[in-house]
Amino acid sequence: MENRELLRVDGLCTDLITARGLYHAVRGVSLQINEGEILGIVGESGCGKSMTAKSILRLNQEDKTFYKGAVYYQAKDGEKEILKLPKKEMNLLRGKEIAMVSQNPMAAFDPLYTVGDQISEMICYHKKIGKKEGMEEAARLLELVGIFPGEKRARQYPHEFSGGMLQRAAIAMMISCSPRLLIADEPTTALDVTMQAQVLEILKKLKDEMHMSVLLITHNFGVVAEICSRVCVMYAGQVVESGTVEEIFRDPIHPYTRALIRGIPRRGGGSEPLETIPGTPPRLNQEIPGCAFAPRCAVAKESCYTCSQEIWSNGSHWSRCAGAAMARSHAEEQQRGGRAG
Amino acid sequence: MAVSWLKKLAEYVCILVAVSALIFFMIHLFSPTDPISVIVGGKGSTPEIIENARKKFYLDQPVWKQYLIWVQGILHGDWGVSYKYQTPVLESILSRAPVTLGLVIGASVLSVGAAIPLGVLSAVKKDRPADRIISILSLVLAAIPPFLLSLLMVFALSKAAPQYPIAGGYEGVGGYLWRMLAPCIALACAKITITLKVTRQGMIEEMKKPYMMNVEAKGMPEANRIWKHGLKNAVIPVISILSVQIGAMIVGAVLVESVFSLSGIGSFLIDSIKASDYPVVQAIILMLVIVFLLASAAADGLYSLIDPRIRARKGK
Incomplete structure (x- = not known):
């Protein structure tokens, strides 16, 4: 079962029409999610992580979005190209095969219907069962994510739930039809620390017990280290580095990844201030000829601004900055050479 | 509570x-x-x-x-005696009430019945030809005053459908409804625009809300998003508009009544003002205020029926 491909994003570009012109939100993202694994996408806000997630389910406003590239989903009845799927089939895929929990739990539910009604509406639609059974199932799911008593809670409205409970209820809703892939877009950002731990615990349980794949979007490396098996680091609408959690933490190649990891607070890290990355991410309404990170990069060369970067890869570990990899191995060699001499 | x-x-x-x-x-x-x-x-x-x-x-x-x-x-149920007719005011008003009530209720039903579906359609097809056409038509309707539309309709009906009762009495419920249809349409048309615009605006905003993306992510079909989630949320401001519009309708009813020669409360009020028949005037105005209050109470009740948050606030 392990390592069987479930979803493959291939050179995805998402362009949005906005009032200020065309906005290149995603600029050629490729990634792969296998069955039963948790893949993390990390990056600053505005780097296109959420946009990538939304594009996988085609949740952007249809008439104002252009997609390029492809998203292949391995359905039970063969491979499907999501970006070319007709609307009707798309609705059968959303929620049932691929579900998504969005960032703000407060905004996940329609305020005018009970939480149970909104969960059961989805179950009834996808599983073609009656309303009563739907409500019973909703109550059971709420208890599964630790909301008791499910039956009573299902009859309550979103405004009667706390933020953490809403987020868990949203997860309960999204796993109600046993999707094979759950996209969790910053599921812990709006929550306090104890709630965060609970939500992560639920995600882990889903992976272990229901063999669900999870695409976890976050800006928090700590969350990644805790539950992901592989990571993609995104910057300015591109994946700049990907690999297993081990590889990324032990041996980050791309200057951006390295800067991010240096920015993680550490236990016993002493009193020196945390390192921050100077500057701001580029605006994505223009073409970026060279490396998007170059203006903020400590080791950027002149060519970095104009030429596209060579890609470095070593098995599962992959980076958009070959220069940094070379420089590093060069330095290592020199060091070794120095020691030998 | x-x-x-x-x-x-x-x-x-x-x-x-x-x-x-x-x-x-x-x-x-x-x-x-x-x-x-x-x-x-x-x-x-x-x-x-x-x-x-x-x-x-x-x-x-x-x-x-x-x-x-x-x-x-x-x-004690005694609304005074008319100066002019020396008869109880309440009696005269009640005998004319069916016409005006029918006119206002009928016109409300027609205008809402047209405005809400058109407003939703307009919002869903935002900036597309259907939206443009609806928007232009509704502006034209708003620009024609009810009395002018009534006159045009009377002319058109007398030419095209001479058997249609544009004047005189009516017999039975069917006759009443048939007789009221044309004046109701005349009164309804001008009221469509505001309701339509408010519905359209509300729907556009609602469809952009974050929870809508979630409903879409659940895989629910578009009809569910529009009619179950979108409209129920968008209809709240529409209700407040409607409760205010009832007052404006009564004003419009005066003119429509006189063109279609219906003896309703509107024309009675005007006649009484002209004749300085004060007991009638003050009774009708007070009744209008009561109708207004009832409409706003009904709107309040509808809000809490629709929105559980309002219900919760009231319960406290």
Whole structure:
């Protein structure tokens, strides 16, 4: 079962029409999610992580979005190209095969219907069962994510739930039809620390017990280290580095990844201030000829601004900055050479 | 819950007392004609007749006392006696009520029935040809005053469908509905625009809300998103518009009634103002205020029926 491909994003570009012109939100993202694994996408806000997630389910406003590239989903009845799927089939895929929990739990539910009604509406639609059974199932799911008593809670409205409970209820809703892939877009950002731990615990349980794949979007490396098996680091609408959690933490190649990891607070890290990355991410309404990170990069060369970067890869570990990899191995060699001499 | 209802009730009673006093004193203190001349009319009136009339209509009392007598009468179901006809006001009003009520209710149903689906369609097809066409048509409708539309309809009907009853009485429920149809349409058209625009705007905003993306991510079909989630949320401001529009409808009804020669409350009010028949005028205006309050109470009730958050706030 392990390592069987479930979803493959291939050179995805998402362009949005906005009032200020065309906005290149995603600029050629490729990634792969296998069955039963948790893949993390990390990056600053505005780097296109959420946009990538939304594009996988085609949740952007249809008439104002252009997609390029492809998203292949391995359905039970063969491979499907999501970006070319007709609307009707798309609705059968959303929620049932691929579900998504969005960032703000407060905004996940329609305020005018009970939480149970909104969960059961989805179950009834996808599983073609009656309303009563739907409500019973909703109550059971709420208890599964630790909301008791499910039956009573299902009859309550979103405004009667706390933020953490809403987020868990949203997860309960999204796993109600046993999707094979759950996209969790910053599921812990709006929550306090104890709630965060609970939500992560639920995600882990889903992976272990229901063999669900999870695409976890976050800006928090700590969350990644805790539950992901592989990571993609995104910057300015591109994946700049990907690999297993081990590889990324032990041996980050791309200057951006390295800067991010240096920015993680550490236990016993002493009193020196945390390192921050100077500057701001580029605006994505223009073409970026060279490396998007170059203006903020400590080791950027002149060519970095104009030429596209060579890609470095070593098995599962992959980076958009070959220069940094070379420089590093060069330095290592020199060091070794120095020691030998 | 009970407390909030009592509060609301007290509020309404205060409004009624204030408004009734305002109406009464304005009419009686600033009246340009002496009521007595309306009562006795042009007949050769002796001082004796005048004196009797004064007594009968309490005109010999100070105005504040007349007001109290009037209010007391209303509380006992007596809305006063018409100066002109010397008959109970309530009777005359009730005999004309079906026409005006029918006109206002019918026109409301027609305008809402047209405005909400068109507004939703307009929002879903935002900036596309269907939206543009609806927007232009609704502006044209808003620009035609009801009385003009009524006149045009009367002309058109008398030419194209001479058998349609544009004047005269009616028989039975079917006859009543048939007779009311044309005036209702005439009154409804101008009211479509605002409701439509508010529905459209509300729907556009609602469809952009974050939870809508979630409903889409659940895989629910578009019809569910639009009609179950979108419209229910968008309809809340529409309700407040409607409760206010009822007042404007009654004003419009006056003109439509006269063009379609219906004897309703609107034309009765105008006639009574012209004739300085104050008991009728003040009774009708007070009734309109009551209708207004009922409409706003109904709107309040609908809000809490639709929105659980409002219900929760009231429960506290």
